[in-house]
Amino acid sequence: MPTPVRTRFAPSPTGYLHIGGARTALFNWLYARKHGGNFILRVEDTDEARNTEEARQAIFSSLEWLGIDWDEGHEAGGDCGPYFQSQRQDIYATWFKKLQDAGRVYEDDGAWRFRFERKPITMQDLVCGEVTIDYTDESNTPDMVVRRSDGSFVFHFVNVVDDLEMGLTHVIRGEDHLMNTPKHLQLFEAFGKVPPAYAHIPLILNADGSKMSKRDTGAAVHEYPDRGFLSDAVINFIALLGWSPKDDSEIFPLSELIERFSLEGINRSPSRFDWDKATWMNQQHLLKLPPESFAEAGLPYLQSAGMETPDNFTLMAKSVQEKVQLLSEVPEAIRFYLGEGVEFDPPALEKLSGNEAAPKLLTVLAENFRALPDWTSPKDAIATSAEAEGLKPGKLMFPLRVALSGKTGGPDLGDILSILGRDESIRRIEQTIATLQDA
RNA sequence: GACCCGUUCGUCUAGUGGUUAGGACUCCGCCCUUUCACGGCGGCAACACGGGUUCAAGUCCCGUACGGGUCGCCA
Helix, strand or coil, X not given: CCCCCEEEECCCCCCCCEHHHHHHHHHHHHHHHHCCCEEEECECCCCCCCCCHHHHHHHHHHHHHHCCCCCEECCCECCCCCCEHHHCHHHHHHHHHHHHHCCCEEEECCEEEECCCCCEEEEEECCCEEEEEECCCCCCCCCEEEECCCCCECHXXXXXXXXXXXXXXXXXXXXXXXXXXXXXXXXXXXXXXXXXXXXXXXXXXXXXCCECCCCCCCCECCHHHHHCCCHHHHHHHHHCCCECCCCCCCCCCHHHHHHHCCHHHXXXXXXXXXXXXXXXXXXXXHHHCCHHHHHHHHHHHHHHCCCCCCCCHHHHHHHHCCCCCCHHHHHHHHHHHCCCCCCCCHHHHHHHHCCCCHHHHHHHHHHHHHHCXXXXXXXXXXXXXXXXXXXXXXXXXXXXXXXXXXXXXXXXXXXXXXXXXXXXXXXXXXXXHHHHHHC
């Protein structure tokens, strides 16, 4: 029986969660979920000067938003704790002692360096294949500091100790760690332990090919919900940045992503961030949402836009579900329903003014709307009016749309009529007629 | 600079010696439609370059160029 898979995400809390970090977390998480293993969240907070509590919280909340949950770590417990490196000093001291006893470390300026074995180190990377780094040349690979002069331990050392103590089977991390791997391998060897399997994934670049850094658009995970993204869409998008299902499918629910994920599908070359495609992908996920869920998801954006929640918001939202790409577009998309009267988009009014028959048609429409016994099927009045004028119903649609919404595009007319109600619909038609006559 | 990893349409990618080099985003055209959007159809557009190996190379080898990464008592 194979040993159960154990993977981890090990952020250091020095800033918000970066999109590249999120993808690293995602791949580790997917791999664990796919193989029924455990995904561990370990906080690498050994650099006291740069760690902040806000950063810690930002990372947790971004992971939670993405739906990347952990089986061991902060608030999840687990048998290999503590999961904060700042609380593992005695564990490190114990392992450091082993290095000392084995004569593998020596003091240098108050710090302790690990003596590398001077030989070529070959790794079998699950993504990069066989990579050999020659440690024979000392000038290229000076012995590394594992313990600082202030007694604290350095990244390479704690990372390896934790990976072995926590029984990690697979380490999926950014390619920026590829050159660190021989160092880690040497440490494992010195401890007489079997290292995990490594998979180094290529980095994510900006649209222009430059390195994506803190301030770049799209870099911070927390800005995605603000911009109106669904977490599933972000997950889907970053999964496809550097990983391919090897066929033409692109839109995946999380469950399918887990099922289909594999290390073999990971690319070797860095990929660029494409905001247009991310937006399109969000729209695809929005389209798949049940209408009620869509309305619910759009609700918070009303507040951000400074709008009150209208009584029939759910209906309004449903009417624009396939019109928006981002949830943040919902407030603007439904704004025309609100208040009394219409506000015209200049191009819409201009087009309507060009139609000399418009005032007459609108007058007839208003009459027929009034004549309707009830408002269960307001579109009937359009057919009636068209017949009276000897026109196809289509001829009335556009003037009516502009009269009701002030726009050239938007939801289905039937939806608009029923959401607006009879009184408001007639009011807007009359207002439009008046505006047309003034002009 | 040294050492590593890479290079298929503008972008994300499929492609593991024989393909009209496929899909997606973007852009353009058409269709659907009361509008917009969705959807459908079609178009533009790629194997970085130079040498090999081979009957045959996007696919294998070498070099060059370009991009990325790493060279800390950061992680």
